[in-house]
Amino acid sequence: MERWLKVCGRQSGLSMGVYAEADGYPLMVVESAFQIPGNPSLYLSAGIHGDEPAPVEALIGWAEENKGHLEAWNLIIFPCLNPWGLERNIRFDAEGRDLNRCYNSRKLPRITSQLDVIKGRRFDVAACLHEDYDARGFYLYEIAAARPHLGEEICRELSRFMTADSRSRIDGHRSRGGLIRRRIRPDMMSGHPESFRLHFHHAARTFTLETPSEKGLDSRISVHREFLRFLSKKPKTRDGNYHGNR
Numbered sequence: 001m002e003r004w005l006k007v008c009g010r011q012s013g014l015s016m017g018v019y020a021e022a023d024g025y026p027l028m029v030v031e032s033a034f035q036i037p038g039n040p041s042l043y044l045s046a047g048i049h050g051d052e053p054a055p056v057e058a059l060i061g062w063a064e065e066n067k068g069h070l071e072a073w074n075l076i077i078f079p080c081l082n083p084w085g086l087e088r089n090i091r092f093d094a095e096g097r098d099l100n101r102c103y104n105s106r107k108l109p110r111i112t113s114q115l116d117v118i119k120g121r122r123f124d125v126a127a128c129l130h131e132d133y134d135a136r137g138f139y140l141y142e143i144a145a146a147r148p149h150l151g152e153e154i155c156r157e158l159s160r161f162m163t164a165d166s167r168s169r170i171d172g173h174r175s176r177g178g179l180i181r182r183r184i185r186p187d188m189m190s191g192h193p194e195s196f197r198l199h200f201h202h203a204a205r206t207f208t209l210e211t212p213s214e215k216g217l218d219s220r221i222s223v224h225r226e227f228l229r230f231l232s233k234k235p236k237t238r239d240g241n242y243h244g245n246r
């Protein structure tokens with residue numbers, strides 16, 4: 001939180017707020033203080049699974065590095081959705097719930113408060129940052145909606161920093177060069193992950209990036225940072241849309 005507070009301010013145009021408290025920890029949101037119409041909008045989140053530290057560090061590292069270049073974006077960032085789990089290296093919350101299967105539940109105040117923060121908002125891109133113990137390299141889910149798809153280009157870019165998971169099936173889904181392109185329906189899973197919610201209600205493009213937990217922390221961090229660099233360097237088009245599509 002101290003590091004995020006330092007990033008917030010005039011130069012970055014970001015401000016920080018606490019939208020809920022859970023398991024004895026404040027849950028913070030960092031966002032562009034002024035949402036400029038026409039600026040591309042980006043939703044980023046990390047740390048919903050407490051045993052996945054690289055994305056949390058990558059997100060703050062990326063923000064610190066790009067402090068002076070963030071005002072071109074309408075950003076909303078959830079830097080750490082499960083701080084209790086992060087400190088204990090535990091995937092779940094204090095009640096043993098996988099929070100990333102709770103996004104269609106109205107019973108969890110921490111989730112409903114987060115959804116209240118983004119209520120009615122649309123994002124050009126949403127990205128959820130994760131890690132996976134079974135992964136053999138990085139892999140990326142692209143929930144296909146808007147074209148052109150960006151997944152192949154992102155995977156090519158990231159494979160300069162780490163090899164992609166080369167399995168042809170990952171987690172039951174067809175994969176190629178680390179990319180899993182999915183079409184999803186609301187009835188597919190009983191408990192919805194964050195990315196489902198974002199896809200159905202908020203975002204034209206939704207990505208989930210996974211890095212292999214067994215690899216060195218530094219290389220996992222660098223893959224996530226490179227992914228964030230990729231998303232945030234894409235120029236906006238004349239009509240202000242991310243790649244001209246919504």
Ligand SMILES: [Zn+2]
Pocket residue numbers: 049052129130131
């Ligand atoms: Zn995860």
